[in-house]
Amino acid sequence: MNNPSRRRFLAVTCATAAAVSAGPTLARAGSSRTLKMRNLHTGERLSTAYWANGSYNNSGLKQFNRLLRDHRANEVTRMDPKLFDIVYKLKQKLNFNGEVEIISGYRSAKTNAKLRAAGRGVARRSYHTRGMALDIRMPGISTSRLRRAALDLKAGGVGYYPKSGFVHVDTGPVRRW
Numbered sequence: 001m002n003n004p005s006r007r008r009f010l011a012v013t014c015a016t017a018a019a020v021s022a023g024p025t026l027a028r029a030g031s032s033r034t035l036k037m038r039n040l041h042t043g044e045r046l047s048t049a050y051w052a053n054g055s056y057n058n059s060g061l062k063q064f065n066r067l068l069r070d071h072r073a074n075e076v077t078r079m080d081p082k083l084f085d086i087v088y089k090l091k092q093k094l095n096f097n098g099e100v101e102i103i104s105g106y107r108s109a110k111t112n113a114k115l116r117a118a119g120r121g122v123a124r125r126s127y128h129t130r131g132m133a134l135d136i137r138m139p140g141i142s143t144s145r146l147r148r149a150a151l152d153l154k155a156g157g158v159g160y161y162p163k164s165g166f167v168h169v170d171t172g173p174v175r176r177w
Contacts, residue, residue, distance in 0.1 A: 033051035035048070036100065038101050038102065050084045051084075061078075073111050090150060098138060101138070127171070127172050133171075134169055
């Protein structure tokens with residue numbers, strides 16, 4: 001039982017299994033993770049690191065929170081940082097270096113209710129109202145390919161809107177529609 005070779009073999013095997021099962025890996029913990037995004041409603045653009053030196057970068061997160069605000073009510077909320085990890089992994093998986101286009105980020109409860117009343121197919125308890133969802137597209141990447149990549153991540157909800165040209169991703173339970 002105390003055989004060092006066996007322990008080393010088990011340690012290497014477990015580490016390899018963990019790495020393989022993790023899917024697309026994020027950059028090393030100490031490196032920077034930068035995203036480029038454009039809010040299609042406001043025209044605002046942002047390219048900054050949301051992760052640096054082994055942890056989430058508060059300054060970068062605040063800038064993304066502002067970019068992803070409810071533009072109708074001009075309300076900002078704290079977006080779930082795991083959303084940015086999902087987008088970062090999608091960019092890696094799809095080898096996409098461009099600007100991610102944002103169709104919808106945060107929505108206040110009031111905005112969500114108005115959109116729902118207008119019959120826009122908006123969920124009553126939308127993850128957008130909790131800062132846990134983004135509707136995105138990546139120019140040059142088909143929505144079907146983006147959807148497949150998001151489903152492969154198994155990181156949360158994935159909605160497919162091919163007629164509207166976007167994919168919904170959220171940090172809720174793994175599900176699809």
